[in-house]
Amino acid sequence: MEKIIEVKEISKNYLKRKTKEMITAVNDVSFDVHRGEVLGLLGPNGAGKTSTIKMICGLLQPDAGSIQINGLDIQKKRLKALKHISAVLEGNRNLYWRLTVRENLEYFAGNRGRSRKEVKFEVEKLLEQFRLKEKEHELVNGLSRGMQQKLAIAVALLANTEVILLDEPTLGLDVEISYELREILKMIVKEEQRTVIISSHDMPVVQDLCDRTVIINKGTVVVDEKVENLLKLFETKAYSVKLGSLLSSDQELQLMTKFPLSSYNRGVHQGTVTVNLEKSEDIYDLFDIFKKEGTLVESIDRTAIDFEQVFMQIVKGEKQYAMV
Numbered sequence: 062m063e064k065i066i067e068v069k070e071i072s073k074n075y076l077k078r079k080t081k082e083m084i085t086a087v088n089d090v091s092f093d094v095h096r097g098e099v100l101g102l103l104g105p106n107g108a109g110k111t112s113t114i115k116m117i118c119g120l121l122q123p124d125a126g127s128i129q130i131n132g133l134d135i136q137k138k139r140l141k142a143l144k145h146i147s148a149v150l151e152g153n154r155n156l157y158w159r160l161t162v163r164e165n166l167e168y169f170a171g172n173r174g175r176s177r178k179e180v181k182f183e184v185e186k187l188l189e190q191f192r193l194k195e196k197e198h199e200l201v202n203g204l205s206r207g208m209q210q211k212l213a214i215a216v217a218l219l220a221n222t223e224v225i226l227l228d229e230p231t232l233g234l235d236v237e238i239s240y241e242l243r244e245i246l247k248m249i250v251k252e253e254q255r256t257v258i259i260s261s262h263d264m265p266v267v268q269d270l271c272d273r274t275v276i277i278n279k280g281t282v283v284v285d286e287k288v289e290n291l292l293k294l295f296e297t298k299a300y301s302v303k304l305g306s307l308l309s310s311d312q313e314l315q316l317m318t319k320f321p322l323s324s325y326n327r328g329v330h331q332g333t334v335t336v337n338l339e340k341s342e343d344i345y346d347l348f349d350i351f352k353k354e355g356t357l358v359e360s361i362d363r364t365a366i367d368f369e370q371v372f373m374q375i376v377k378g379e380k381q382y383a384m385v
């Protein structure tokens with residue numbers, strides 16, 4: 062597949078004014094994005110995602126490395142390169158607050174040299190797609206955060222760029238609107254075949270929308286892998302063990318010490334342990350914990366895994382992933 066974005070060995074340091082301490086936000090990060098791909102850029106707080114996104118859309122200059130968009134170096138051919146990108150950054154919605162939803166869409170659609178007929182068509186399409194029709198005559202100022210976010214993404218789509226960057230598109234939105242936005246994005250991604258980079262903490266967004274994920278931790282790429290492969294990989298190692306009784310506190314302690322990424326669900330009379338085993342022989346260590354106090358194992362099953370668990374396990378147990 063053809064590469065549309067090439068991020069090569071970029072680094073970014075910040076100097077903390079007060080303490081004069083140097084912070085490495087991004088350290089030698091490289092990844093590619095292919096045309097038509099939806100890439101999830103993930104990482105815990107402070108991992109360097111926003112800095113990376115800002116460098117890709119030209120808002121920050123890397124201290125080292127280079128970024129090419131459609132073969133154009135963002136530092137050398139800045140304006141030409143940036144023509145291929147539109148971005149909706151966290152907390153920064155490029156909307157006119159004193160205009161209505163429709164006026165904003167009409168303004169940004171007209172701004173791109175479309176004919177009146179084309180503007181009308183595009184605006185109607187987006188109002189429908191983003192389920193904003195009911196709100197079309199309301200001022201942006203008075204809209205909920207979720208509605209503003211939907212409109213900001215609709216406006217970004219109007220730019221008709223090949224690449225769209227969405228930084229935390231569902232951050233701070235309630236469950237309902239977050240779900241709705243995810244469904245809309247899913248439909249758009251499928252219909253429009255654009256290249257999208259999404260940075261998110263919202264793992265269902267990643268699981269549902271992204272083809273591939275790049276996980277950054279402490280400024281460095283720790284995973285660059287297809288979502289599907291990661292799910293499969295972790296699924297084969299995840300087990301759910303149903304016990305005939307409850308674990309003692311001593312057993313619980315041993316479980317957490319030996320398997321820090323496991324979880325223990327205490328029922329009324331029985332417990333269930335969900336655990337990820339690095340090597341299949343680790344099951345003996347697990348069973349030893351149960352055997353010591355005569356806890357019976359009723360059943361053991363492979364467990365379905367969601368992206369949230371995959372992410373947590375990679376970020377918490379980075380080393381284990383590297384060993385796979």
Ligand SMILES: Nc1ncnc2c1ncn2[C@@H]1O[C@H](COP(=O)(O)OP(=O)(O)OP(=O)(O)O)[C@@H](O)[C@H]1O
Pocket residue numbers: 075076077084085086087104105106107108109110111112113
């Ligand atoms: N302007 C700045 N000055 C000093 N330090 C900064 C600045 N911007 C970011 N940082 C630091 O750089 C590191 C990476 O920040 P960045 O915002 O890129 O991470 P992030 O992965 O997007 O985090 P979050 O999910 O919390 O937004 C953090 O330690 C952050 O405190």
